[in-house]
Amino acid sequence: MPGAGALLPEVEIADLPLEVHAWTGFLDEYTNISGTEGTCEEGLPGSLSALLVSESCNMGLTPGGR
Numbered sequence: 155m156p157g158a159g160a161l162l163p164e165v166e167i168a169d170l171p172l173e174v175h176a177w178t179g180f181l182d183e184y185t186n187i188s189g190t191e192g193t194c195e196e197g198l199p200g201s202l203s204a205l206l207v208s209e210s211c212n213m214g215l216t217p218g219g220r
Contacts, residue, residue: 167211171203 165173175181181199 168204168207171206172199175199175203 171181181202184198184202
């Protein structure tokens with residue numbers, strides 16, 4: 155019997171938050187710190203996804219090219 159890992163699709167870690175967002179819309183729950191509504195910018199889910207991945211990998215906001 156295959157393990158649970160064999161049942162999961164292969165996905166890059168950088169794409170994982172965007173995949174989950176496509177299923178659940180969780181990135182839409184992040185709000186502007188100023189409290190204004192309706193400020194959803196194009197590309198915001200991608201930026202939030204990159205931020206979540208970089209912070210979870212302890213990379214921070216510095217460029218990864220070093």
